[in-house]
Amino acid sequence: MGAYIEVSAEVRYWEDATVNGIEDSDGKLIPLRKGELWAPVIRLSDGVLMDWPDGFEADVHYKVCDQGEYWLLDEALRRVAKWASHYVPDEFLCHGDNGYGDYIIFRVGADGKIANWRTPGIDPAEWTPLTP
Template identity: 50%
Template structure:
């Protein structure tokens, strides 16, 4: 007779980027260059019905953000989001879906439902702060 147990090994991985796919409910809750973005036509990095930024975790700079463009975002996303941590080669290390991680709301309390941020003309998110806790393994 043999007995078997399962063991989980913890592995540490370096991550460099956060790639988000935020299912935006109301595009008019965004402003680009001081203009209300009624239909989401002005917002950079829009892909169909989602806003899809890739953010450098260290600097808070959004990759491929058009120079000179500013934005104020207060998007209701709720559980319609996918968030991926990427390594330096932009390979997925870990992903979560559902509620908005707190670091996507440096402009106010998003309560897990909102992306709230101000993006400067250099593509950097104001008051950017990294919180990787939602991505940690929870001993499932």
């Protein structure tokens, strides 16, 4: 059903992340920020953040609650389904801790891969298909 997940998360507290060991107090250090949103695209097969800059490491613990949107993308990076809940999809965006539907939690290595990545199963009941 999907090869990637696209994230568009309104982060409440940017300082809840470190980038290359430095607290990102105002969100200016974290790669893939677009305005007030954090917007990574993650390849589901291996947990790699697309377009992550080489050599950057990050420890992310972002509180999002119901301020995010999430899409499954096909191999051509076209949106094919939207997350049907207003909470964070934990099985996709929480690795190494429990986010309780409110947090994006994971570590990104210098290679752009999420530590402890587990390829999530995709339950079609949790996603609303998009019409082409």
